[in-house]
Amino acid sequence: xxxxxxxxxxxxxxxxxxxxxxxxxxxxxxxxxxxxxxxxxxxxxxxxxxxxxxxxxxxxxxxxxxxxxxxxxxxxxxxxxxxxxxxxxxxxxxxxxxxxxxxxxxxxxxxxxxxxxxxxxxxxxxxxxxxxxxxxxxxxxxxxxxxxxxxxxxxxxxxxxxxxxxxxxxxxxxxxxxxxxxxxxxxxxxxxxxxxxxxxxxxxxxxxxxxxxxxxxxxxxxxxxxxxxxxxxxxxxxxxxxxxxxxxxxxxxxxxxxxxxxxxxxxxxxxxxxxxxxxxxxxxxxxxxxxxxxxxxxxxxxxxxxxxxxxxxxxxxxxxxxxxxxxxxxxxxxxxxxx
Amino acid sequence: xxxxxxxxxxxxxxxxxxxxxxxxxxxxxxxxxxxxxxxxxxxxxxxxxxxxxxxxxxxxxxxxxxxxxxxxxxxxxxxxxxxxxxxxxxxxxxxxxxxxxxxxxxxxxxxxxxxxxxxxxxxxxxxxxxxxxxxxxxxxxxxxxxxxxxxxxxxxxxxxxxxxxxxxxxxxxxxxxxxxxxxxxxxxxxxxxxxxxxxxxxxxxxxxxxxxxxxxxxxxxxxxxxxxxxxxxxxxxxxxxxxxxxxxxxxxxxxxxxxxxxxxxxxxxxxxxxxxxxxxxxxxxxxxxxxxxxxxxxxxxxxxxxxxxxxxxxxxxxxxxxxxxxxxxxxxxxxxxxx
Numbered sequence: 143x144x145x146x147x148x149x150x151x152x153x154x155x156x157x158x159x160x161x162x163x164x165x166x167x168x169x170x171x172x173x174x175x176x177x178x179x180x181x182x183x184x185x186x187x188x189x190x191x192x193x194x195x196x197x198x199x200x201x202x203x204x205x206x207x208x209x210x211x212x213x214x215x216x217x218x219x220x221x222x223x224x225x226x227x228x229x230x231x232x233x234x235x236x237x238x239x240x241x242x243x244x245x246x247x248x249x250x251x252x253x254x255x256x257x258x259x260x261x262x263x264x265x266x267x268x269x270x271x272x273x274x275x276x277x278x279x280x281x282x283x284x285x286x287x288x289x290x291x292x293x294x295x296x297x298x299x300x301x302x303x304x305x306x307x308x309x310x311x312x313x314x315x316x317x318x319x320x321x322x323x324x325x326x327x328x329x330x331x332x333x334x335x336x337x338x339x340x341x342x343x344x345x346x347x348x349x350x351x352x353x354x355x356x357x358x359x360x361x362x363x364x365x366x367x368x369x370x371x372x373x374x375x376x377x378x379x380x381x382x383x384x385x386x387x388x389x390x391x392x393x394x395x396x397x398x399x400x401x402x403x404x405x406x407x408x409x410x411x412x413x414x415x416x417x418x419x420x421x422x423x424x425x426x427x428x429x430x431x432x433x434x435x436x437x438x439x440x441x442x443x444x445x446x447x448x449x450x451x452x453x454x455x456x457x458x459x460x461x462x463x464x465x466x467x468x469x470x471x472x473x474x475x476x477x478x479x480x481x
Numbered sequence: 482x483x484x485x486x487x488x489x490x491x492x493x494x495x496x497x498x499x500x501x502x503x504x505x506x507x508x509x510x511x512x513x514x515x516x517x518x519x520x521x522x523x524x525x526x527x528x529x530x531x532x533x534x535x536x537x538x539x540x541x542x543x544x545x546x547x548x549x550x551x552x553x554x555x556x557x558x559x560x561x562x563x564x565x566x567x568x569x570x571x572x573x574x575x576x577x578x579x580x581x582x583x584x585x586x587x588x589x590x591x592x593x594x595x596x597x598x599x600x601x602x603x604x605x606x607x608x609x610x611x612x613x614x615x616x617x618x619x620x621x622x623x624x625x626x627x628x629x630x631x632x633x634x635x636x637x638x639x640x641x642x643x644x645x646x647x648x649x650x651x652x653x654x655x656x657x658x659x660x661x662x663x664x665x666x667x668x669x670x671x672x673x674x675x676x677x678x679x680x681x682x683x684x685x686x687x688x689x690x691x692x693x694x695x696x697x698x699x700x701x702x703x704x705x706x707x708x709x710x711x712x713x714x715x716x717x718x719x720x721x722x723x724x725x726x727x728x729x730x731x732x733x734x735x736x737x738x739x740x741x742x743x744x745x746x747x748x749x750x751x752x753x754x755x756x757x758x759x760x761x762x763x764x765x766x767x768x769x770x771x772x773x774x775x776x777x778x779x780x781x782x783x784x785x786x787x788x789x790x791x792x793x794x795x796x797x798x799x800x801x802x803x804x805x806x807x808x809x810x811x812x813x814x815x816x817x818x819x820x
Contacts, residue, residue, distance in 0.1 A: 150620065242543040
C-alpha cells in the first residue's frame with residue numbers, strides 16, 4: 143500500500159476512495175453474494191438476495207453531515223431519503239429501513255426529536271416503515287454530534303432489478319430535475335449566506351418518481367447522483383456499461399441560483415451531491431413517455447432528456463455553439479463533505 | 482421530557498435507555514412494521530418482513546467499542562458476531578450482513594485491514610456473505626478511531642421465527658456456555674491486566690449452535706445476553722413473556738477467572754456483556770436432548786440447564802443452601818461500554 147493512514151480523500155467518493163475500498167475492504171471478504179444475487183463487488187447502489195420469486199434489495203449508507211440542519215433538510219431527512227433512493231434506483235419498491243444512531247453525550251434531546259420527526263415524515267411520503275434500529279452514546283470527545291447509518295430493504299420481482307451498468311447505445315439519458323441544488327445550497331449555507339438565498343437542498347425520497355418511470359417501461363439503468371455528483375454518477379454508469387455518453391449542455395437543468403453560487407465559489411455544480419435526483423437510461427422509443435410520466439410528480443416536474451448513450455469511452459458535453467468537452471469523474475471531493 | 486441532553490446512561494441498555502428510545506425514537510415513527518411482521522415496537526433482537534413463504538429477519542447494531550483490539554476479538558469480530566447472533570436468536574438462518582465503516586482521518590490502514598480480515602473470518606465460520614457497505618471518513622476531532630454499523634439479513638420459513646417474549650411455564654432455561662467472559666475480560670484488560678490473564682472475550686458467531694437446538698425442536702424463546710448482560714436478557718425475556726424465572730445458582734456456568742476479576746473489580750458478572758452466548762427457553766421434555774445437541778458444537782460445549790420458567794413477576798436465583806435473591810435488570814450500565 144502506498145499510504146499507511148486514512149486521509150479525507152479516502153471518504154470522498156472518487157477514485158482514491160475506490161482504490162482504498164478495493165484493497166482494504168473488498169479484497170478481504172471471501173463471500174460477497176447470496177444465491178447468485180448482486181454482490182459487494184458490483185459496488186452498485188445496493189446488493190440483492192434472490193428469494194423465491196423475488197429479489198430482496200439491501201443498501202447501507204452512513205450519514206456524517208455538517209451542519210445537521212440545513213435549508214431544505216436535516217440529517218434525518220437525508221438519511222431516510224438517501225437510503226430510499228438507493229433502493230429505488232435498483233428498481234425495487236422500498237419497504238423498510240433500519241436506523242442506527244450514534245451520538246455524543248450531551249446531544250440535545252430536542253434535536254434528536256426533530257431529526258426523528260423529519261426522518262419519519264420522509265418515510266411517510268413513500269410509505270416506508272422503520273422496523274428496527276440501535277442507539278449508542280459515546281463520551282464527549284469521542285464523536286461530534288450525531289451520526290446515523292440507515293439500511294434499506296426493498297423488493298422487486300425476479301428479473302425486474304435495474305442496474306447502473308446496463309446502458310445501451312441509443313438510450314436517452316434523463317435527469318429527474320435540476321442538478322447541484324443540495325451540494326451548492328450547503329456550500330452557500332456554510333459560507334455564511336445562511337437561509338437568506340432561495341437556494342435549498344433537494345433532499346427527497348424518489349420512489350414515486352421512479353415508479354412512474356418503471357410503470358411506463360424501457361428504463362435500462364439508474365443511479366442517484368449523490369457523492370461525487372452528476373459527474374461521478376454518469377461516468378460510473380458509462381464506464382460500467384462500457385459505453386460513452388453525449389450530453390447537450392443547454393438541456394441540463396441547473397437553477398440560476400446554483401449557477402450564481404457555483405461561479406462565486408468556483409465549484410462545478412456537476413461535482414456536488416444531489417439528494418433528490420435520479421439519472422436514468424431509457425430506451426429511445428420510450429423516453430418521451432417516461433419523461434411525461436415523471437413530470438406529473440412533484441419531485442420530477444423539472445425532469446429533462448439531456449443526452450444519449452453512444453459508442454465510446456467518455457462522457458462528452460456538447461455546448462450550444464458546437465464545442466465539446468469531456469466530463470470527468472471527480473478524483474477526490476472538490477468540496478467539504480455535504481452528504 | 483425530564484432531561485434535555487443525552488447522558489451516557491442513555492446508551493447503556495438499561496431502563497433509562499428504554500425510556501429515551503421510547504419517547505424520542507418510537508413515538509415519532511408512524512409505520513413500524515411491514516406486512517404484519519415483527520415491528521420496531523417489539524424491541525426484539527430484530528424485525529421481520531413476511532414475503533411469500535418466508536420471513537426475512539433484519540437486525541442492526543452500532544459498534545462503538547474501546548479498545549478496538551482485545552483478548553479474544555476486535556471490532557471486526559464483534560460486529561460480525563453480534564449481528565449474526567441477533568439474526569440467529571430470531572430462529573433465522575443468517576444469510577448476509579452489510580457493513581458501514583465510519584472512521585477518522587489518520588486511521589491506520591493496517592488496522593482497517595486487520596479489522597476487515599477478522600470480520601471476514603467470523604462470517605466464514607457460519608457461511609455469511611458481506612454483500613454491501615459504505616465507508617465514511619470524518620475529520621480529526623469529529624470521531625475517535627472507528628465505528629462500525631452492521632445490519633444482518635436472515636431467513637426463516639413462515640411460522641418458524643423465535644421470539645424473546647414467548648417463554649411458557651415449565652420451560653427449562655439453557656445457557657450455551659459460561660457467563661461474563663466478554664465484559665469481564667475487557668474490564669480486566671482495561672484495568673491493565675493486559676493479555677496476561679487466561680481470560681478472554683467469548684465473541685463468536687452462534688448460528689451453528691442455535692441450528693443444533695432448532696433441529697431438535699422445542700425452543701420457545703431466545704435472546705443473546707449482550708448489553709446489560711445475562712441479568713438484562715433473562716429479565717427482558719421473563720417480563721415480556723409475563724412469567725417468572727427460577728434459576729439455580731450452582732448450575733450457572735461462570736469461569737473461575739471471571740469470578741476472580743468480578744470480586745476484584747466489584748462488578749456483577751451477570752451484568753456485563755456476553756458476545757458468544759445464547760439464553761434459551763426449551764420445552765422440558767426436549768431440554769436434555771437440546772443440551773446434548775448444543776454441546777457437540779465448540780461454542781456450546783459448556784452449555785447448561787440453569788433453571789425453569791415459573792408463574793410470577795421476578796427472576797429469582799436460588800442459592801445452594803436454599804436462599805433466594807431477586808436478579809434485577811441493571812438500571813444503567815454498571816461498567817464502561819464494552820459492546
